[in-house]
Amino acid sequence: MNIVNFTPFAAFTGGVIIGLAVVLFFIGNGRLAGVSGIASNFLTSKINRTDNFLFLIGLIIGPIIFSIFVNNEIPFLITDSFTSIIFAGLLVGIGTKVSGGCTSGHGICGIGRFSLRSIIATITFILTGIVTVSFFG
Amino acid sequence: MNKIISLISGVIFGFGLTVSSMTNPAKVLGFLDLFGQWDPSLIFVMIGAIVVSSPFFFLTRNKTKPLFAQSFSIPEVKTIDTKLIIGSSMFGVGWGSAGLCPGPAISSLALLNNYSLAFIVSMFLGFLLAKVFN
Numbered sequence: 588m589n590i591v592n593f594t595p596f597a598a599f600t601g602g603v604i605i606g607l608a609v610v611l612f613f614i615g616n617g618r619l620a621g622v623s624g625i626a627s628n629f630l631t632s633k634i635n636r637t638d639n640f641l642f643l644i645g646l647i648i649g650p651i652i653f654s655i656f657v658n659n660e661i662p663f664l665i666t667d668s669f670t671s672i673i674f675a676g677l678l679v680g681i682g683t684k685v686s687g688g689c690t691s692g693h694g695i696c697g698i699g700r701f702s703l704r705s706i707i708a709t710i711t712f713i714l715t716g717i718v719t720v721s722f723f724g
Numbered sequence: 725m726n727k728i729i730s731l732i733s734g735v736i737f738g739f740g741l742t743v744s745s746m747t748n749p750a751k752v753l754g755f756l757d758l759f760g761q762w763d764p765s766l767i768f769v770m771i772g773a774i775v776v777s778s779p780f781f782f783l784t785r786n787k788t789k790p791l792f793a794q795s796f797s798i799p800e801v802k803t804i805d806t807k808l809i810i811g812s813s814m815f816g817v818g819w820g821s822a823g824l825c826p827g828p829a830i831s832s833l834a835l836l837n838n839y840s841l842a843f844i845v846s847m848f849l850g851f852l853l854a855k856v857f858n
Contacts, residue, residue: 588759588760590762590763591761591762591763592765593763593765594744594765597765598745598765598766598767598768599769599771599772600772601740601742601746601772603740603772604739604744605740605744605772606775607736608733608736608737608740609777610777610780611729611733612733613784614784614790615726615729615790615791615792615793616790616793617789617790617797618793619797619799620733620737622737622826627851631851637727637730638727641727641731641734642730642734642737643830644734645731645737645738646741647831648734648735649736649737649742649831650739650834653739654742662750662751663832664750665749665750665822665837666750667839672822672839672842672846673842673846675821676842676845676846676850677818677846677847677849677850677853678814679825680848680850680854681851681854681857682810682814682817682818683826684850684851684854685807685810685811685814685854686814686815687799687808687811689815689826690770695770695773695774698770700781700798701778703804704802704808707808708808711809715812715813715820716756716819717756717757717758717820718816719816719817719819719820719821720753720756720820724820
């Protein structure tokens with residue numbers, strides 16, 4: 588193991604900002620900011636559809652504000668083929684729906700609420716992610 | 725008011741993802757490359773977010789109502805079953821293949837690239853296909 592490209596300060600700062608969004612959404616609207624849930628509910632449910640839509644639009648506005656006020660350069664590097672991206676998207680969609688959460692819903696909100704279910708989900712997707720990168724990365 | 729809260733929460737969330745470079749798939753794959761060229765940054769993102777939000781979850785545990793809605797919506801499911809493990813594993817494999825998860829994938833639409841769009845379309849298809857597994 589070599590440690591490379593480690594940016595603890597930017598990572599922690601970004602995490603704190605994400606945490607503020609989670610807090611606002613929770614104390615304001617009483618909801619957990621789990622993005623897979625918000626996205627899939629937007630697709631399949633009429634309940635809170637406008638709220639879900641606005642949250643998702645906000646996710647896209649965030650980087651635009653960053654590029655205007657902080658730094659114009661937002662790196663985005665992907666080396667996968669188009670086919671494997673589509674395969675990955677399908678797995679992420681099915682997997683998060685079946686397990687009820689993703690990195691934000693289980694990994695941040697769930698762990699923040701000390702949910703055992705979310706802690707186990709997070710350990711599982713990090714471990715399977717590591718295995719995938721180690722064997723196929 | 726809750727509409728404005730939804731939008732602002734999304735904007736702040738997307739801004740935070742960008743500050744921490746989680747919108748970059750290569751950065752996320754660096755975290756998962758534990759046995760190669762490892763970049764521990766992602767764990768600091770999670771710690772930052774949990775440190776900020778956790779006290780609020782704790783402080784509001786006896787509150788009956790949020791500020792701008794009728795009730796808190798908290799998942800009632802607490803069971804740890806095969807669906808949780810299988811679903812999380814499928815998510816992990818997809819996450820490790822592309823370096824994209826739902827939040828960063830949607831935020832990176834701002835960068836106008838076809839990869840994020842293709843990922844999101846197939847993710848939405850996956851949400852619908854999940855009914856077969858449920």
